[in-house]
Amino acid sequence: MRGGPRVLGIVLAGGEGKRLSPLTQDRAKPAVPFGGNYRLIDFVLSNLVNGDIRQIAVLTQYKSHSLDRHITQTWRMSALLGNYVTPVPAQQRLGPRWYTGSADAIFQSLNLIYDERPDIVVVFGADHVYRMDPRQMIDQHLQTGAGVTIAGLRVPRRDATEFGVIDADAAGKVLGFLEKPADPPGLPDSPEESFASMGNYVFTTDALLEALRTDAADDSSVHDMGGSIMPMLADAGEAWVYDFSTNVVPGATERDHGYWRDVGTIDSYYDAHMDLVSVTPVFNLYNDRWPIYTLPPQLPPAKFVLGGRAEESMVSAGAIIGGGSVHTSVISPGARVERGARVEGSVVMDGVFIGEGAVVRRAILDKNAVVPAGARIGVDLDADRERYHVSAGGITVLGKGARALL
Template sequence: MKDVLAVVLAGGKGSRLEPLTRDRAKPAVPFGGSYRIIDFALSNCLNSGIRKIMVLTQYKAMSLDRHVTLGWRGFLCRELGEYIDVVPPQQRIDEKWYQGTADAVYQNIYTLEKERPEHVLITAGDHIYKMDYAKMVAAHVEKKADLTIAALNVTIEEARSFGVMEVDPENRVRGFEEKSPSPKTVPGQPDTCLASMGVYVFNAPFLFDELCKDATLPESAHDFGKNIIPSIIDQRRVFAYPFLDENRKSHAYWRDVGTIDAYFEANMELTSVDPPLNLYDRHWPIRTYQPHLPPAKFVFDSEEGEKPRRGEALDSIVCPGAILSGGMVNRCVVGPGARVNSYATVEDSILFAGVNIGRNCKIRRTIIDKEVCVPAGLEIGYDLEADRRRGFTVTESGVVVIAKADGIPVG
């Protein structure tokens, strides 16, 4: 894998995840308590033996840059040709922001060419999954492909949000359509479509040539799915690579957490007895930045009248530094350094790092952003109209989101 350069696209606005992306890029949004979304793509690279990684950023990148710097750069040796570099827009070619996924790579083409890779792996930094990219590169070489696209079976309804492929019996791509309202189904499987995961392996010289060609087309959206892939499948060797899940469960795990509801559900899945995503597998560890915090603490076990005062967590993830000081959480993800005070009850919720839940609070189906302090006695998630009047975001499924900058009025 020494001749493979990984490019992680991490510059999207993530507008459907607002207000969680109000102050951070989508790949920097916390996930599962201790992690950030981008940790999964970076861990896949590292576990696959890829040691040359460029993270292309754009919007609100400070939090993401800080996370990668603190958690990822320290154990790679640049003298041995190993690195993870965060690359902001440099406007070396154009004064515009990145216009599409292909344009993001094109505007950094000089940096990529300087590394002289044989193959370039391109992946998004905003999906949750485990995948061995080395196996995909090996299949790419074996097929003598110009481009290999990671493929996932999805339902027809899901396929409308993806690029959908038609393949022959050898998995050679014969058709490709981006976000079609009537996606083509897999032959013999009328309810299933073959979707692009947005993970590509290119022969490097071929990629550079195609990026330069596409950049000269004023009508192009400069996007891999919309423009480059459809333009090459008739003339070049383009293959689909079926997703091989390293999660080691009965069903393949891949999640697009691009909306608040999807993000909430993916986190809540982690609190189940046998979660579909295995974060405890030493075979495929997910790495991240771990701040120096003490172990989680659970204190008080007493009765005052009919009201118990007990630090308790049921079916929950509780991160280091968290203190359940006489409060109870159930089916929750409790972030690093969060605190739940006496007589508070928190259910089906996500507390980011440093959140402080006041005494006697009742909270359910709520995402609370970093370091928000919830005043004593407040109820959230029970009266959604009252939550909207407070200025909180409420999704269609009734998930309440409290952003860092919102503040919580007392009384």
């Protein structure tokens, strides 16, 4: 950040994402496609880059090939200005072992901090869909003199049991950090709401280093940022909360202000896509004042022929709607919908083929999946459960490269 403190961004992108299976059977969770053109990693990287944080290390581990390739091909910053986004795989610098937790991932990568000598280290998660200006969080961090500032999302207390919960006083000082509490504490100004941790942290470098070293020496620790480091700094009186609802992003509308989605399950991933396709979207990808960056595919425009049509949908470059119909769906690059096929409320990824007369309803079709002519997906959930993965919310998933059965 020019004229301000030296800031290093670290993105934690080593998660396996088991709850998002089968979409994560062949790729890391942050590499899962989203919204037609994007990968989940693009959202956090866009927020950091738009916020003038342009020295960023992405810590990877699990099935990271497609993620590493996407970062190196897409996120090419100006070397002349000293900017970079670089994937950092697990290097086993401290012995022959992989990362044992998110805190251990940073501890094993302390060379990044020693090399850059930042004043501030911004540690963000890699698999959420949202817009955020991190500069405002950094400003609060500097004003309070905190060791760590934790981004907090206001959620109803009844829903907070699924999150790490921040117990803070009226000034924002953190009194405790609770992992999935049965009785979440309410907020001083809103007793029926709680602060859920977003997994985004701003550290003073010295505080981060001391906490990581203390944690590494504790054999009983799980070496996790939320489960280990945050409670430690909260108990030491060094943690403050940043209220995400106060974050102002250029170009945001009243409807999508404060939007944040954890897309860690098939149902939440599906719901986030449906947020994109309404006339007035709940999350607006078309905000050009705070763009979400990616590398668009080198493909011709989408084509609609033989009476093909799409309604309340997003259709990406290279897609051909050849006589079929698409309703309330996201169609990714290179997908094809043939004559008489009908796609309803679905997420169709790159290169998917949907044959003549096929029906796809409330489904997610992963990359290069094939739905042959006349096949039915999402029409009979009982039959689908015997053949495919069906989520708790009734979303049928056809895995990468899979072929639907007749």
